[in-house]
Amino acid sequence: MSMQADAAVLNHISWCAAVCGTHGIAQISNGDISGFIANLGAGVIGISNVFTAEGTLGEMWSDIAAIVSSEFPGLTLVGYESGHNLKSALLRGWESIGPLRVWIRSDQSS
Helix, strand or coil: CCCCCCHHHHHHHHHHHHHHCCEEEEEEECCEEEEEEEEEECCEEEEEEEECCCCCHHHHHHHHHHHHHHHCCCCEEEECCCHHHHHHHHHCCCCCCCCCCCCCCCCCCC
16 A cells, blocks of 8 residues: 555645645555644644554655655655654654653743
């Protein structure tokens, strides 16, 4: 199963951008559903919520780069993954830049 960057998919990306401000991509092939979310912000495209049918995760990471880059050429794609998802992304040419750090500011005014 491969998500190819065809006209229907790109039209779907554009529609989601106009309606919800977030790009959601999903495809059904042989009864299996796969997809991801792409958010534009701070000059990069954030990839999240990647899901696929069992056994097709690696292929999905290759497809994400092709699909999103055709809609937003030249923008950097970023994401946060761990475990099997991270391994699949790395095997498809994505690079790890280090562990995710989450900061929180606590407002302790007295």
